[in-house]
Amino acid sequence: MVGGLKSATSYNCSVYTANIGGMGASSKVWTITTFLRKTINTSVDYGCDKSIATVTWGKVSEAESFRVVAVDSHNTSLSCTTQSTSCEITGVRCGQWYTVHVTAVSSKCNSMTYSPVFFETAPCAPTSVNVFRECSSNLIILSWAPTNNTDYYKATSVDSFGKPMTCVTGETACFFTNTVCGRGYQFTVYATRGICNSKESVTAFVKTAPCEPDNVWITSECYSDTLVNIWDMAAGAKLYRVEAMGNTPTRNMYSCTSTGNNCSFSGVQCGESLSVWITTSDEDCSSGKALGKVGTTVPCIPQNVSAVLDCASNSITMHWEYSHGANFYIGSVVGRNGTKLTCNTTDTHCVIQGLSCGQNYSAHVIAENKKCKSNESMRVITGTGPCYSGNITADVDCKANAFNVQWTMSSSKYWYTALAASHxxxxxxxxxxxxxxxxxxxxxxxxxxxxxxxxxxxxxxxSPYQIQSVPCIPTLSDVKVNCHSNFALVQWKKSMGAKQYKAVAENAQGNTTYCSTSNSSCIVSGLQCGQLYSVTVIASDQQCNSGPSNAIQPGIGEDGNYT
Structure with a gap:
């Protein structure tokens, strides 16, 4: 190895053989060029919100230019070439890990590639954003697909009133529980890695279930079969449905729908007390049931009305059947002259007093509750007793033991009964x-x-009239004759109703003699000797005599002896 060579320099090279004896001939000469020196102090500056990475390095004096190559996780490369010591790589993709190589380039050779530098980009914006809304609880679940190079996610919701809510999670879903009925919600989410945040996701939109309406109340038109329901508009509601159930034995059901704040039931039965509830809905959800105030319809007309006259008191007792929906009743009678008398009651009967004698009255009943009155019942006609315009009188028919009763009345259209009652x-x-x-x-x-x-x-x-019947016939009990004085002691039992008695002795020739008394015996004197007498007793009062009693026939002889 030959050391100490300059970088980027061409050298002629040959090889000699040598031994102790000296150097041999040289080999063929060839030329070699040394590499450029490697780059040093390479670094990458990446901005989170940009798709550009700036690569810088130390100066290499022999280099004519530099080539920078960045390769991502998918082996997709980006490059830039420059004569300076920095270069911008554009088109950097989110969520990638990049390996960066810097090569010095000259006309003779390039530098060798040494250890690369690395950087990672900001996470990509979450995709596949979905929102799920639970109608009954207004729970909203926001979900998305996972992203690379992500530490955590931050989801944000803003309702239609501008109120925000946030959720930070390392998972790919967030649960929003404190939502409000009848509002629209916009959702976005972004991913975070270190100090870098991704762009926000596309916006997802959802509405919570509509709210229940407030102030639900019901009005009745007392003289129709229609009930009108009114309420305050509810947030988020597109349609309102009102339902009601009656409390009569048939449990009638009624319903109506509206896009506004009122609707009407028609064909409602009388006497109903209605339980009312209302639900709202939009395209997807329905609210819970909101209870309204109880609705009442006009009471039913009383049926089977009767009026019973009490002649003694000139009063009428009215009766009728129970009317559904009635809290109380008003009974009325109207006379020919327009006079009206009434009675009020919570029962099914009442008494109207103070009627005038000798009149016809039209009677009817109206049922009422706190709001409405029924129509009048069927009218019944009744009349009071005749007016009494004079005293009753009665005479005794002594022969028939009968009373001839007379009176004066204002009307002859009645059938009268004269009644006699003894003690x-x-x-x-x-x-x-x-x-x-x-x-x-x-x-x-x-x-x-x-x-x-x-x-x-x-x-x-x-008024009652007192009168006595004919006295009863007395019973003759004994006749005692005094033969020397020609008189007879007559005795009898007293009879009912008698105030005076008369004992009569009658002979065969029809001659009579008598005695009178208020007692039960008297002496008949002046009898003739030798005659057969028949003795009877008659009772009397101030007006009538009774019939004769049983007869006793004592006799007096010519010598005055009793025979």
Whole structure:
């Protein structure tokens, strides 16, 4: 080896043989050129945000130019040539590891390639960016493909109100949980290596599920079958669906849809108390159910209304069936002169008092709740009892033991009953559509209270009239004759209703003699001797006599002896 040669210099070379005896002849002469000196102090300056790498090195005096070659991980090379000691390599690709060689070049030779220098570029922007949104929870998952030369990733979301959220991860997905309903979100992600960041990925966009609407309320048009639902517009909603279920036994369902803030149910049944809920939706998602206020429809019209008259008090008791949706009821009666009387109740019956006598009334019922009134029920016509315009009078028919009852009434369209009731409970009556009738089948000796009523009712339309029936026939118990004085002691049992008694003795010729008393015996005097007498007793009051009692026939002989 021959040392000490200058670089980039041509030398003529030959070879001699030699021994102790001396040098032999020389070989053929040939020319050689030495290499240029190698470059030293090679370095690479790479800017993260550029696709250029600047390579610098130390000066080589014999070099005429320099050639720089950078080879990436895929054996793709980039190069530049310069006469200075630095060179820019353009077109550097992201996410690559580059090996850089610098060769000094002259017209005679090149330098040898020595140990290379290395650099890596910034990561590439993530690709295959996908976004997944869970409608029920509004969870958003952002994912992407992995990139080379990456330490970690940083994902950013910005909602439609400009509020940002970030996620830093070494994985290829981020979970965004604190999202808000009804908003749009834009997502980007970039990769980081050391101090270098990749460019941002393409923007991904997604919307969360629409929000539930607020202030859902329902209005009813009391005299139609329509309910109007109104709500505040909800963020992100494209369509609203309102559903309702009634509380009647049929559990009727209703629904309507709208792109605005209201819609209507039609064909709604009366008496409903509706549970209302609303859902919103967009192209992909639906919100949860938002409950609205309870909706009520007009109460149903009361059915099977009846009106029962109480003649005694001139009041009407109204009855009807329960109406769905009713909180309370108003019963009304209207007279021919327009007079209106009412009663209020939460029950299914009520009493209307203060009616005028002798009038027809039209009765109906209305059901109400807190918002609406039903239409009037079917009207029923009823009339009060006739007006009483005079006192009742009654006379006793002594022969028939009957009462001839008379009264004065304002109307002849009713059928009346005159009722006689005794203190011991006996009753007798007569009926007519006139203003008098005769009560028969009375018990003797009783004080009766006589009233007049409209037939088939319990109310009296007259004041009671007290009158006594014919006294009962007394029972003759004994006749004792005094033969010397020609008189007879007559004895009997007292009878009901009698105030006075008359004992009568009658002979065969029809001659009579008698005695009167309020007691139960008296003496009949002035009897004739030798006559056969028949003795009877008659009871009387101020008006009537009873029939004769049983007869006893004592006799007086011509000598004055009893026969």
């Amino acid at each position: 011991d409970g006996h009753k007798a009556s007569c009926s007519t559509n006139n203003t008098s009738c005769i009560i028969q089948d009375l018990q003797c000796g009783q004080i009766y209270s006589v009233t007049v009523v409209i037939s088939n009712t319990s109310g009296s339309i007259s």
